[in-house]
Amino acid sequence: MSGHGDPIRMTSSKSGPLTGVAEVPGDKSISHRALILGALSIGETKITGLLEGEDVLDTAKAMRAFGAQVTQHGPGEWTVHGVGVGGFAEPEQVIDCGNSGTGVRLIMGCMASSPITATFTGDGSLRKRPMGRVTDPIALFGAQSYGREGGRLPMTIVGAVDPVPVTYHTPMASAQVKSAVLLAGLNAPGETVVIETTPTRDHTERMLRGFGADVRVETVAEGHKITLKGQPELSGQVVAVPRDPSSAAFPVCAALITPGSDIMVPGVSQNPTRNGLFVTLQEMGGKIEFLNEREEGGEPVADLRVRYSELVGIEVPPKRSASMIDEYPVLSVVAAFATGKTVMKGVHELRVKESDRIDAMARGLEANGVTIEEDEDTLIVHGMGAGGVPGGGTAATHLDHRIAMSFMVLGMNSVAAVSVDDGTPIATSFPIFEGLMAGLGASITRG
Numbered sequence: 001m002s003g004h005g006d007p008i009r010m011t012s013s014k015s016g017p018l019t020g021v022a023e024v025p026g027d028k029s030i031s032h033r034a035l036i037l038g039a040l041s042i043g044e045t046k047i048t049g050l051l052e053g054e055d056v057l058d059t060a061k062a063m064r065a066f067g068a069q070v071t072q073h074g075p076g077e078w079t080v081h082g083v084g085v086g087g088f089a090e091p092e093q094v095i096d097c098g099n100s101g102t103g104v105r106l107i108m109g110c111m112a113s114s115p116i117t118a119t120f121t122g123d124g125s126l127r128k129r130p131m132g133r134v135t136d137p138i139a140l141f142g143a144q145s146y147g148r149e150g151g152r153l154p155m156t157i158v159g160a161v162d163p164v165p166v167t168y169h170t171p172m173a174s175a176q177v178k179s180a181v182l183l184a185g186l187n188a189p190g191e192t193v194v195i196e197t198t199p200t201r202d203h204t205e206r207m208l209r210g211f212g213a214d215v216r217v218e219t220v221a222e223g224h225k226i227t228l229k230g231q232p233e234l235s236g237q238v239v240a241v242p243r244d245p246s247s248a249a250f251p252v253c254a255a256l257i258t259p260g261s262d263i264m265v266p267g268v269s270q271n272p273t274r275n276g277l278f279v280t281l282q283e284m285g286g287k288i289e290f291l292n293e294r295e296e297g298g299e300p301v302a303d304l305r306v307r308y309s310e311l312v313g314i315e316v317p318p319k320r321s322a323s324m325i326d327e328y329p330v331l332s333v334v335a336a337f338a339t340g341k342t343v344m345k346g347v348h349e350l351r352v353k354e355s356d357r358i359d360a361m362a363r364g365l366e367a368n369g370v371t372i373e374e375d376e377d378t379l380i381v382h383g384m385g386a387g388g389v390p391g392g393g394t395a396a397t398h399l400d401h402r403i404a405m406s407f408m409v410l411g412m413n414s415v416a417a418v419s420v421d422d423g424t425p426i427a428t429s430f431p432i433f434e435g436l437m438a439g440l441g442a443s444i445t446r447g
């Protein structure tokens with residue numbers, strides 16, 4: 001399946017209980033970073049469990065264009081021979097990051113402090129997304145950017161010839177922005193500092209340390225302060241990518257709302273900057289057990305056992321939003337099967353994801369008989385209880401993988417089947433979604 005080819009309609013309908021083991025793919029955020037830090041290191045980086053979704057494959061291609069040797073050896077097994085910090089070559093072609101905001105923003109960051117020029121583009125979704133959040137801070141290092149109106153792709157970045165280190169307060173809770181600044185700071189002399197009010201996913205900090213950079217993290221009055229010592233020599237590492245909690249969310253939520261279900265989802269990252277959905281589902285009454293808790297590849301992981309549960313709506317604390325930002329679409333589906341309403345506030349960042357996710361979920365849920373309320377920063381879903389969702393509608397996915405998968409979960413328990421206009425974007429993050437869900441007993445068809 002390709003997110004760039006013809007649309008493929010998909011339909012999901014009621015099945016029996018979901019049972020078995022759901023081996024979800026590797027973490028998308030960590031996979032991007034493993035390739036990028038491998039490319040910025042000297043020597044060989046060996047990666048296992050790499051997500052082979054379109055987003056990450058586009059980052060692999062980009063790293064080759066900047067001069068790294070990136071090779072696939074088997075499923076999920078890759079090596080990167082890097083060029084070292086400051087060693088990026090100027091790409092001969094436009095860098096196409098496809099659907100990936102993480103890919104383009106992180107790569108813009110890491111070339112911004114090198115004396116090279118690169119032009120970036122992406123698919124119809126990525127070309128609508130704001131890049132000013134990255135071009136503003138990289139300008140402080142001395143990089144220049146020339147893009148379309150509103151800071152949109154395609155965009156050319158002219159990297160700084162003599163980069164200076166930067167202290168930057170991120171104006172929004174965004175790990176992509178934080179990471180772009182830290183990656184730009186790698187090739188600047190002195191210390192680059194990022195201060196974020198709300199802690200966001202910390203994979204860049206963890207992995208930079210693992211590759212040999214000096215990274216300090218402190219809690220200060222303004223929030224969370226990360227200090228990176230510039231111009232380190234990074235050396236190739238072995239990276240075992242844990243399974244993606246954002247992909248695990250789909251079988252986990254499907255099992256919670258499908259009567260009689262009992263599934264295992266092994267080896268899922270439990271990084272506290274990513275686990276907000278699981279905390280929320282437990283507060284709603286979800287039966288999720290965290291078994292065999294351990295550390296793998298510098299990240300905490302656990303095996304999840306998930307059973308069907310009768311759920312109640314809750315108010316999700318806004319301060320939790322950064323730790324579950326990609327999971328609100330599927331949470332709003334789960335909320336439709338709960339009793340009472342689920343209030344999701346402090347979620348305005350959802351409006352600038354692969355699609356405007358508040359709008360996409362609101363319209364799709366309404367089309368399937370669910371009552372919602374929304375404003376710029378809020379989504380409220382009025383739960384209809386287990387078995388109470390009418391379904392029967394088609395949701396527009398707007399090139400957004402998580403919207404497509406969320407509505408497939410809705411259809412698994414609604415009275416009538418639910419369709420999406422285009423399931424191809426699922427391949428960006430979860431290329432085995434249809435087979436994996438079918439293996440658990442779900443009924444998802446094309447057409």
Ligand code: S3P
Binds near residue numbers: 102179325
């Ligand atoms: C990501 C950060 C988040 C998230 C995205 C992955 C990352 O985006 O939504 O899917 O890997 O850094 P923001 O940084 O824009 O919140």
